[in-house]
Amino acid sequence: MTDRHILTAVAWPYANGPRHIGHVSGFGVPSDVFSRYHRMAGDDVLMVSGTDEHGTPITVAADAEGITPREIADRNNRIIVGDLQSLGLSYDLFTRTTTANHAAVSQEIFLGLLKNGYVFPKTTLGAISPSTGRTLPDRYIEGTCPICGYDGARGDQCDNCGNQLDPIDLINPVSKINGEAPKFVEEEHYFLDLPAFTRALGDWLGTRKSWRPNVLNFSVNLLTDLKPRSYTRDIDWGVPVPLDGWRDRSDKRIYVWFDAVVGYLSASIEWARRSGNPDAWRQWWQEPDADAYYFMGKDNIVFHSEIWPAQLLGYNGAGDKGGTPGPYGRLNLPTEVVSSEFLTMEGRKFSSSRNVVIYVRDFLARYDADALRYFIAVAGPENQDTDFTWAEFLRRNNDELVAGWGNLINRSVSMAAKNVGAVPTPGELTDDDRALLATTSGAFAPVGELLSRNRQKAAINEAMRVVGEANKYLSDQAPWKLKEDPARRDTVLHTALQAIKDCNALLTPFLPHSSQTVHELLGGTGVWSVAPEIQEVADLDDGSPYPIITGRYEQGQAVWASTPLPAPGTPLAPPKPIFTKLDPSIVDEELRRLEEDGDPA
Ligand SMILES: [Zn+2]
Numbered sequence: 001m002t003d004r005h006i007l008t009a010v011a012w013p014y015a016n017g018p019r020h021i022g023h024v025s026g027f028g029v030p031s032d033v034f035s036r037y038h039r040m041a042g043d044d045v046l047m048v049s050g051t052d053e054h055g056t057p058i059t060v061a062a063d064a065e066g067i068t069p070r071e072i073a074d075r076n077n078r079i080i081v082g083d084l085q086s087l088g089l090s091y092d093l094f095t096r097t098t099t100a101n102h103a104a105v106s107q108e109i110f111l112g113l114l115k116n117g118y119v120f121p122k123t124t125l126g127a128i129s130p131s132t133g134r135t136l137p138d139r140y141i142e143g144t145c146p147i148c149g150y151d152g153a154r155g156d157q158c159d160n161c162g163n164q165l166d167p168i169d170l171i172n173p174v175s176k177i178n179g180e181a182p183k184f185v186e187e188e189h190y191f192l193d194l195p196a197f198t199r200a201l202g203d204w205l206g207t208r209k210s211w212r213p214n215v216l217n218f219s220v221n222l223l224t225d226l227k228p229r230s231y232t233r234d235i236d237w238g239v240p241v242p243l244d245g246w247r248d249r250s251d252k253r254i255y256v257w258f259d260a261v262v263g264y265l266s267a268s269i270e271w272a273r274r275s276g277n278p279d280a281w282r283q284w285w286q287e288p289d290a291d292a293y294y295f296m297g298k299d300n301i302v303f304h305s306e307i308w309p310a311q312l313l314g315y316n317g318a319g320d321k322g323g324t325p326g327p328y329g330r331l332n333l334p335t336e337v338v339s340s341e342f343l344t345m346e347g348r349k350f351s352s353s354r355n356v357v358i359y360v361r362d363f364l365a366r367y368d369a370d371a372l373r374y375f376i377a378v379a380g381p382e383n384q385d386t387d388f389t390w391a392e393f394l395r396r397n398n399d400e401l402v403a404g405w406g407n408l409i410n411r412s413v414s415m416a417a418k419n420v421g422a423v424p425t426p427g428e429l430t431d432d433d434r435a436l437l438a439t440t441s442g443a444f445a446p447v448g449e450l451l452s453r454n455r456q457k458a459a460i461n462e463a464m465r466v467v468g469e470a471n472k473y474l475s476d477q478a479p480w481k482l483k484e485d486p487a488r489r490d491t492v493l494h495t496a497l498q499a500i501k502d503c504n505a506l507l508t509p510f511l512p513h514s515s516q517t518v519h520e521l522l523g524g525t526g527v528w529s530v531a532p533e534i535q536e537v538a539d540l541d542d543g544s545p546y547p548i549i550t551g552r553y554e555q556g557q558a559v560w561a562s563t564p565l566p567a568p569g570t571p572l573a574p575p576k577p578i579f580t581k582l583d584p585s586i587v588d589e590e591l592r593r594l595e596e597d598g599d600p601a
Helices: 021-040 056-065 069-086 100-115 194-206 213-225 256-260 263-275 298-316 360-366 369-379 390-419 431-442 444-452 456-477 486-507 512-521 585-597
Strands: 005-010 044-051 093-096 119-128 141-144 171-175 183-192 232-234 252-254 291-297 336-340 343-345 386-388 533-538 545-550
Touching: 005 021, 005 263, 021 044, 021 069, 021 291, 021 336, 021 343, 021 360, 021 369, 021 386, 021 444, 021 456, 044 069, 044 263, 056 069, 069 093, 069 360, 069 533, 069 545, 093 263, 100 119, 100 183, 100 252, 100 256, 100 263, 100 298, 183 232, 183 298, 194 213, 194 298, 213 298, 213 336, 252 256, 256 298, 291 298, 298 336, 360 369, 369 390, 369 456, 369 512, 386 390, 390 456, 390 486, 390 512, 390 585, 431 444, 431 456, 431 486, 444 456, 444 486, 456 486, 486 512
Parallel strands: 005 044, 005 291, 044 093, 291 336, 343 386
Antiparallel strands: 093 545, 119 183, 141 171, 232 252, 533 545
């Protein structure tokens, strides 16, 4: 084991509905591939996330159904936990933002910023209902967006252009409750002093040479026009503001985005508390040589390369106003913000409201998790917007996964099982045998290097190229023609099985489910690749029940190196198919489903 600590900080899926495959292409599978690779390489990985459950869209959904925001959050949290676990995403802790621990950590960060002067009160114009005199929550105010002209913009943001708004910005604002024009009165809110971090953020970004150029350029450009941003909002659902006179007010909360990003820290702390060593999180957040990789879609870059780093810098006392760290001590900034591009579906933007969507759950009801993971790794939106088509999914699955990797395993394992029934005994190796084994064992360094830099598409392509070499070797050596020379046949089969063992390790970060099966087919016992599990737990502070994803990943045997087959003579498990060949008719079926469910837009 090395002592390298790596935090994998995965974007928090928003709990207003189930997640579709576009979401898990952006934050889910890439972060899991990265974490699994680093665990195999001997690094100490902490992978955390949870459902983001505060904010206006949850309250709007709750209003529409006549239930509480908490009920909406409970329901969708459970669905999302099930989906992410089914995909094999190996979180050390997947939690939620409605825990008492998360509220306490969010409040501590707010107080630390306040103490150092980076959060300040400001009198601003807030909306009240003229007829009742009560505060009007941002979501109950609608009007025309001052930026794009969209008619249905809400008081906190415009869903058309995505810009964050204040109610006072809206043109012709009206109350959604009774249609009256809100009255704007002076009231106090707290603001994050982003301009005070322009220099510190610039210095930090100046050292981030390894980032994808588009992410780095976008982040640097943000610094040209930083303005204070409202840390508190007029909403009744969120983390209370921890100040006298504010704590008990039901209409003021910390802005959802400013508590959601704190989730990376609060989840790490919750994980440590659950592990029995409450300070264990500090190894990932305070050691100077620890690394932190943040995974998300490109629409969230601003919160990870500007807002969250500013919160951390302010808490550390490292902005223009100086200051000292709070009780958590000095906290590490992101090593890298790993942002993916967007996935579209059959040429259209995913849209839950227009039903241009396939949810993770529905996908996994019909297809294997590893088939989806393979598609995302080899053809996902790593560095450009990418279209998911059923025809391409079918082709990748049948031509590459089944006819390439699956066929190599089936041919070799079936022949060894039938002719030997056990791991064969190799004789002296020929140059061809040695060349193949040099290729497969030599692939760990270059594929590992690509994975450590999150060039996952190049990494899986290189691994599949090596699979192709092994297939070619098997066809060239044709062990099925060596009936008269069983010693040579067994040498070829042993070489092929060893190559498969190497390829299986190379593919384990991408295909964790099938890698366990391949391990067993090769005579291996025990757990090769650990699956995440769902546990029902009680909130550490208030006792309320919720499900988490966690796992004992250190118990897996998978390592990032060529490891020898079990000893010759070890019985082989009876062969069975690893991947499912799909019938071409699924393309038309799925397109019909999309047409029936979706609007024709
Ligand atoms: Zn707009």
